[in-house]
Amino acid sequence: MDKQQTYDYLANHKINYETTEHEAVFNMDELGRVGVPYPGRDAKNLFVRDDKKQNYYMVTVKGAKRVDLKQFKKDHGTRHLSFASADDLQDKLHLFPGAVTPLGLLSDETKKIQLFLDEDFEKDGGIIGVHPCDNTATIWLQTADLIKLIEEHGNSVTVIKV
Secondary structure, eight states, X not given: OOHHHHHHHHXXXXXXXXXXXXXXXXXXXXXXXXXXXXXXXXXXXXXXXXXXXXXXXXXXXXXXXXXXXXXXXXXXXOOXXXXXXXXXXXXXXXXXXXXXXXXXXGGOTTOOOEEEEEGGGGXXXXXXXXXXXXXXXXXXXXXXXXXHHHHHHTOOEXXXXX
């Protein structure tokens, strides 16, 4: 899905959201310079794979947090993890680096990519900021709505402590 298709998808599923249009950003530092209406509610998204390229995961955490992939492996019983390539990202989710978003899972035809979502997004009003499959905007929606959309699509969502 592209940005407009994402907006249309959300509207068709009656999901309330706000949009912040901004210059293209490719990392959390750049997003921090843009100025967003919900500081600290923006998501950092890691697209990772196991060492056999059999299992892919999206790990979504609050922007200031770091993810230790070795600890993640231990906590969730995965094989050794590393970042997926730009080619994997394009092939599996039709996204490009800098535009990684849980909403990209709606393009996962296999429905096998698992989302691991930071439990902190469920607190303090439950707002999460994610890209709409394009890094020139951030949409703000309820975490519960994001989880519902992804699970209805057929991908699993696991809320985790990071």
